Amino acid sequence: MTLDLFVQIHYVQLYLSILIIILCGLYLRKRCIESKVIGLHFLFGLLPALIFLLVPLKGKEYNIPQNAHMVLQLIIISLLFYKGVMGKYKALFISVTLGFLLFGFINFFFIQKDDINTYTKTLSSVIVIFYCVIYYYRLLVDLPVLHIHQLPMFWYTMAFLMYNSGTLFLMLFASYLVEVLHNDLLIYWTFHNILDIVQNLIIVVGLWRELQNIRSRSLLPLAQ
Amino acid sequence: MEGASEYQVALIVTIGTVVMLLLAGAIVLFMLFYQKKMAQEQLKLQRLELDYQQKMMLAALESQENERKRVASDLHDSIGGMLSTIRVGLTTVAKQISDPQLVEQQKQMLDDTISSVRRISRDLMPPTLEKFGLVQAVKEMCERVQSTAYIQVAFSEHGEFRTLEQNQELMIFRIIQELINNAVKHSKSSTINVVFNATDKLEVVVEDDGVGFDATALLSHHAPSSRGLGLFNIENRVRLLNARLEFDNERKAGTRITMIMPL
Numbered sequence: 001m002t003l004d005l006f007v008q009i010h011y012v013q014l015y016l017s018i019l020i021i022i023l024c025g026l027y028l029r030k031r032c033i034e035s036k037v038i039g040l041h042f043l044f045g046l047l048p049a050l051i052f053l054l055v056p057l058k059g060k061e062y063n064i065p066q067n068a069h070m071v072l073q074l075i076i077i078s079l080l081f082y083k084g085v086m087g088k089y090k091a092l093f094i095s096v097t098l099g100f101l102l103f104g105f106i107n108f109f110f111i112q113k114d115d116i117n118t119y120t121k122t123l124s125s126v127i128v129i130f131y132c133v134i135y136y137y138r139l140l141v142d143l144p145v146l147h148i149h150q151l152p153m154f155w156y157t158m159a160f161l162m163y164n165s166g167t168l169f170l171m172l173f174a175s176y177l178v179e180v181l182h183n184d185l186l187i188y189w190t191f192h193n194i195l196d197i198v199q200n201l202i203i204v205v206g207l208w209r210e211l212q213n214i215r216s217r218s219l220l221p222l223a224q
Numbered sequence: 225m226e227g228a229s230e231y232q233v234a235l236i237v238t239i240g241t242v243v244m245l246l247l248a249g250a251i252v253l254f255m256l257f258y259q260k261k262m263a264q265e266q267l268k269l270q271r272l273e274l275d276y277q278q279k280m281m282l283a284a285l286e287s288q289e290n291e292r293k294r295v296a297s298d299l300h301d302s303i304g305g306m307l308s309t310i311r312v313g314l315t316t317v318a319k320q321i322s323d324p325q326l327v328e329q330q331k332q333m334l335d336d337t338i339s340s341v342r343r344i345s346r347d348l349m350p351p352t353l354e355k356f357g358l359v360q361a362v363k364e365m366c367e368r369v370q371s372t373a374y375i376q377v378a379f380s381e382h383g384e385f386r387t388l389e390q391n392q393e394l395m396i397f398r399i400i401q402e403l404i405n406n407a408v409k410h411s412k413s414s415t416i417n418v419v420f421n422a423t424d425k426l427e428v429v430v431e432d433d434g435v436g437f438d439a440t441a442l443l444s445h446h447a448p449s450s451r452g453l454g455l456f457n458i459e460n461r462v463r464l465l466n467a468r469l470e471f472d473n474e475r476k477a478g479t480r481i482t483m484i485m486p487l
Contacts (some may be wrong), residue, residue, distance in 0.1 A: 075351065128247075138254050146263045158252050165248035169240035173233055180230055188237070 006186055014049070017042045023044035023207040032215045034153045035207060037080040044072055067117045070102045074124045077160070081131040084153045095126055112163045118174040125218065126165040127170055132161040149212045155206025163199035167192050281460050289394060290348075296349035299341055307338045310364055343368070350397070357421065358393040362400055366418055373408045374413040383422035386487065395461045396428065396485070402454045403430040403481055411435055411479060425487055431472075431480035 024031065024039025048065040078097045082090070104120045112119060135157045139148060148154045170177075170192055177185055255338060260474075279337040311334050318331070346368075353361035359381060366377040407416050411434025421427035460468050467485035 001359075015336045088305055133251070136251060139255065140262060143259065143266055146260065146267070148259050151233055154255075161248045161251065165244035168244055169237045171382070172240075176233055180233070183336070209395050 003186070005150055006190055006193070009190055009197070010168050013193055013200065014046075016197060016204070017045055020203055020207065021046075022201060023211075027211065027214050031210060033083045034080055034156060035210055037076060037083065038156055038203060038207070041073065041076045041080065043075065044069065059142065063114055063116050067104075067108055067120065070117060071101060071125060072119050074127060078127055080156070080172065082137050084157070086142075088138065089134065096130075100127060112175075116178075117176065118171050119195055121174070122168065122171040125168045128160050128164045129168070132157045132164075150209065152206040152210035152213075155202055156207060159199040159202035160204070162202065163195050166195040170179065190195065228367055256469070278464060282464055284394070285461065286391070292348045296345045298375065300345040304338065304341045304345065307334060307341060310334060312339065314471070341397070342445060343372075347401075353393060354390070357387055358397060361393075361397055362418060365397075365401060365404070366416075367415075369404055369408060372383065375408060375413065377404070377418065379417070379418045379420075381420045381422075383420075385422040386421060386428070388487075392465060395465055396426075396483070398459050399458050399483060400428060400430060402458050406454055407432040407434065407479070410437070422487075426483075426485045428483045428485075433478040433479060436479050 018041045021039055024042070028036065028039075048069045051065040075097055078093050082093045083113055100120075100123060103123055104117070107117050109119045135153070139151075139154070145151060170188055175186055311331065314327055314331055314334060318327045321327070350361050350365070352364050359444035363379050366379040368374065370377040387393075404416060404418070407413055407430065411432045413432035415433030416430065416432045419427075419429040419431075421429070458469070464485060465485050467483055470482040470484065472482070
């Protein structure tokens with residue numbers, strides 16, 4: 001594992017994120033609300049990188065926009081899953097989001113402070129896994145379609161589930177890994193980036209699936 | 225020691241990550257297979273329920289028709305018979321009294337009552353339907369409505385009409401009967417046309433030149449209970465025949481309802 005390879009993988013991540021934003025922009029009005037929220041999620045995901053380019057930050061101070069983005073990210077994901085379950089469990093989503101905000105605030109100002117807020121990230125992963133399970137449970141109860149792979153939200157949930165499940169233990173032990181593993185840290189972080197790429201690819205599949213649904217709906221009168 | 229603890233942490237992270245990924249994969253696979261199975265089961269249940277509802281509807285209509293048949297038979301044989309006997313008796317009495325004109329009014333009322341009983345009995349269960357088939361029964365009904373309601377009722381037939389099953393013919397007859405009754409009661413029309421078009425499917429058109437009604441509004445916005453029993457029964461019979469009803473909403477005046485049934 002070399003730094004060059006690490007940077008290349010990071011760029012692949014970035015380009016995929018940009019691709020997702022562009023795909024969400026296509027047929028924007030016809031897209032479902034979940035796809036629009038995904039687009040928003042990835043758009044805000046570019047913010048820390050943008051701030052890093054525009055504002056002269058050094059070293060650990062880069063973590064500040066990153067940590068703030070972590071909190072914003074979960075708010076957007078909460079909105080995504082709230083729309084995904086058709087507005088059910090409103091109180092649950094609100095209380096979990098507020099609880100997370102509170103924890104993020106405390107962690108940022110009192111516990112991990114300017115360091116990478118890995119505890120916040122771990123809690124965020126646990127919450128997203130919890131949301132994914134709730135969404136899949138609702139799919140089993142509501143049975144909206146016969147073939148669930150036709151639902152774009154199914155793919156988005158799979159993407160978040162895979163990424164957050166894969167990176168949970170990594171985030172849990174991130175502080176230890178950063179302090180102790182030094183050179184080997186690249187390997188773990190590359191694994192994290194690969195999982196991110198897998199997540200983005202699955203989301204692209206979901207967006208493509210939705211595009212197919214939009215096209216088949218628009219062709220229907222002609223087919224009749 | 226440090227090396228050992230580093231190794232342990234690395235091992236925990238690796239095993240933990242692998243387990244979580246396997247769990248996530250298992251959840252997704254479970255979703256893909258189980259959800260499809262559950263959706264299929266639900267569809268099966270819905271079909272069974274629909275089937276059951278259709279059977280119940282058919283049984284209810286059959287029971288209704290059997291009751292009508294019984295009442296028609298009782299009216300015709302029992303009451304009709306008694307009234308005819310009374311008329312004969314009255315005629316005999318009229319011959320024996322000095323002024324036969326005294327009972328003329330009663331005889332007239334009796335004649336009217338006998339006609340009404342026969343008409344009610346015929347409306348309840350038209351004997352022509354069983355003996356001569358649907359087309360003849362509808363023709364006769366049109367002639368009867370024309371003579372009693374003073375509305376021009378025209379019947380026309382195109383194509384070769386194939387005899388259907390008795391219960392199907394009875395249901396189509398009831399649909400036409402209800403449509404004509406609705407036109408007579410509500411449309412304020414002067415002419416009603418009944419048209420049979422028989423090709424690879426049967427088209428029955430009932431149209432009038434009356435005031436018309438907004439069928440789309442009535443059917444889409446009103447619950448079945450508020451639409452009226454007539455329209456509800458028509459819809460049920462149409463469903464049981466695997467037919468469909470079409471309402472011509474483009475007409476400027478009057479109503480045109482088409483029942484299309486595949487043969």
